[in-house]
Amino acid sequence: MSNVILEAKDVSIKFGGLVAVSQFNMKLVGGELAGLIGPNGAGKTTLFNMLTGVYQPTSGAISFLGEPIKGVKPFDLSKRGISRTFQNIRLFKGLSVLDNIRIAAHQHTHYSMVEALLISQRMKREEKTALDQAMDLLKIFNLENRALEIAGSLPYGQQRRLEILRALATKPKVVMLDEPAAGMNHSETHSLMDTISAIRKRFGVTVLLIEHDMKLVMGICERILVLDHGVTICEGNPSKIQKDPKVIEAYLGSAATSETKN
Amino acid sequence: MVDFKRSILMPVLVILVCLGIDYVVPEIFNPYLQTLIAYSGINIILAVSLNLVNGFTGQFSIGHAGFMAAGAYMSAFLTMTFPHWAGPIVGLNFFFNTIAGGLLAAAAGFAVGLPSLRLKGDYLAIVTLGFGEIIRVVLLNIEAVGGARGMYGIHHSASIFWTGFWVFICCFTVTRLMNSTHGRAFLSVREDEIAAESMGVDTTKYKVRAFVISSFFAGVAGSIFAHYLCYLNPSSFAFMKSIDVVVMVVLGGMGSISGSFVAAIIITLLPEALRPLQEITTIDFRMVIYSLTLIVLMLTKPQGLFGELEISDLFRKYVKRHS
Numbered sequence: 140m141s142n143v144i145l146e147a148k149d150v151s152i153k154f155g156g157l158v159a160v161s162q163f164n165m166k167l168v169g170g171e172l173a174g175l176i177g178p179n180g181a182g183k184t185t186l187f188n189m190l191t192g193v194y195q196p197t198s199g200a201i202s203f204l205g206e207p208i209k210g211v212k213p214f215d216l217s218k219r220g221i222s223r224t225f226q227n228i229r230l231f232k233g234l235s236v237l238d239n240i241r242i243a244a245h246q247h248t249h250y251s252m253v254e255a256l257l258i259s260q261r262m263k264r265e266e267k268t269a270l271d272q273a274m275d276l277l278k279i280f281n282l283e284n285r286a287l288e289i290a291g292s293l294p295y296g297q298q299r300r301l302e303i304l305r306a307l308a309t310k311p312k313v314v315m316l317d318e319p320a321a322g323m324n325h326s327e328t329h330s331l332m333d334t335i336s337a338i339r340k341r342f343g344v345t346v347l348l349i350e351h352d353m354k355l356v357m358g359i360c361e362r363i364l365v366l367d368h369g370v371t372i373c374e375g376n377p378s379k380i381q382k383d384p385k386v387i388e389a390y391l392g393s394a395a396t397s398e399t400k401n
Numbered sequence: 402m403v404d405f406k407r408s409i410l411m412p413v414l415v416i417l418v419c420l421g422i423d424y425v426v427p428e429i430f431n432p433y434l435q436t437l438i439a440y441s442g443i444n445i446i447l448a449v450s451l452n453l454v455n456g457f458t459g460q461f462s463i464g465h466a467g468f469m470a471a472g473a474y475m476s477a478f479l480t481m482t483f484p485h486w487a488g489p490i491v492g493l494n495f496f497f498n499t500i501a502g503g504l505l506a507a508a509a510g511f512a513v514g515l516p517s518l519r520l521k522g523d524y525l526a527i528v529t530l531g532f533g534e535i536i537r538v539v540l541l542n543i544e545a546v547g548g549a550r551g552m553y554g555i556h557h558s559a560s561i562f563w564t565g566f567w568v569f570i571c572c573f574t575v576t577r578l579m580n581s582t583h584g585r586a587f588l589s590v591r592e593d594e595i596a597a598e599s600m601g602v603d604t605t606k607y608k609v610r611a612f613v614i615s616s617f618f619a620g621v622a623g624s625i626f627a628h629y630l631c632y633l634n635p636s637s638f639a640f641m642k643s644i645d646v647v648v649m650v651v652l653g654g655m656g657s658i659s660g661s662f663v664a665a666i667i668i669t670l671l672p673e674a675l676r677p678l679q680e681i682t683t684i685d686f687r688m689v690i691y692s693l694t695l696i697v698l699m700l701t702k703p704q705g706l707f708g709e710l711e712i713s714d715l716f717r718k719y720v721k722r723h724s
Contacts, residue, residue: 191599217601231592233709234585241582242589246601248582252610255581256574258404262581269582309601 142169144345145190145221145313150199151369152189159185160369163199167313172339172346174360176353176380178389182369183349184226187317190347191223192216204312218246222311224302226318226349232291236282236301239290240273243308276304279341280334296327300334307338313345314338320352328352332359357381365389415569423562435561439629441669442564443622446571448649448661450618453575455647456655457584458611459591460518461526465619465646467533468506470638472620474546476502477555477627484556495558499567499624506620507613509536514612518605533643541635551634552627559628567625571618575658578614587611591656652698654705659712664705 145167152160160182167173175183188194190201192213201208203219231239248269250262277283280300285293290301299319306314320328332355339346350356356363357377365373365380367389373380380386403409426435447465454462476498487497517528541549578584586607589597594604627633649668653660671694675687
């Protein structure tokens, strides 16, 4: 456990009287594919929002690459290497597929507005790099033919994929996927599983995944954290999670646990 | 090094064309039509610059007349107080005074933008509306710029050339910005602020930038207005002026520079074009027809005349269909 990339220590957040996440601890090791599961309202997305700087934890500390990220704005975290997708797709729906990717690459262009007015050599160079890299990314997901289409007009499954691509275009160290298979059918979920494994290998990114689809989580995650009512109830590899009585209780109710015991 | 053809040759050519127009226009058109041309130019600058905020960045500002007033009064004040500070050439004085007016308006835009851009939609609209009114009322009470009497005898420095020159600079700036990574950042703020933020776009910075650039050109338009009309009065910059500009932006299409350009000309000329009608009917139906035209246009093309497209896109489409 030497190269811890993202660490959460005793992180809690309260909204008024509601404790959404309480005393959460996590160590994300570079290169791993971890899953975060839990019933609805368990606090998974709230946790994501804290890890990406949208919410500030009430107490506890989060550190990324050894540096605390308290008070760091989301755009700054993106520049440091945390990227994400959203539970309800948040593409730039009115813009082209290509522009969606190029906006994610905005942080890698450094020319000023004056240079944009005068079309400097640096601008030409950086725009060309951004375009080439965007097209390369689109090729991975076979979206290059749709580069000029409006993102909102893509079929649902492709919008999900485009959002993952957009997250990758920021050249992140950690990608957080918030329910990437939500609303997908069986075969789409299956090909998504392959894609996620493939991009991890290809880009060498660490992946943290929230998912409801148990098959997907159990199939590809090496380590799983289970959250219920804002508390971590179990952590370990998929086979351990499947047997844990607390997890079964959280998902199916306490009667189910007593039945399995009998 | 910069792109010689597009960044040096093109502007120089356009400036020469403007000079040519400036020479030809007084020969062809009577002073009334000349004034209409100048007003069209002023409105184009206002509409295109407001489009940067309302159309591309997706913020709803209805205080454009306030920034215009700031620029108009600043430049007129400089012209009146220091007539020859930049040398004996009148045009050069006017040029620098216009920039000074634009800078004051930009500073005002920055001052309003920074605290109020945390607000969204209707709330931002109300803040900008309030700001526009504050500027007008403040000007109404400053004796040094004439107060309610207004400012008389400003030198007539704004010619068709200067109007054309600034129209070009304004359209040039906005077009170039929108074709760069900065333009895409503006668009991302409009499309989805939360997503833009998590993709590494500093949304607050870009909103303020849009506001500052837009206010600068509003100030420039104000300066041309002041030096063309040679008279300023705070009531010229009332709430209705801001609404006029918003109408131009919406009518042309939010997010279309060509759209704002065309709509600005239509809105300027339409009431004037309807003038002969008044002579026939002997009752003033002009504003009724003007309003009806707007209603019909909005019903038939709710996304504006050009939608989000530019003239070049339409041309490309046309060529594609006919080849």
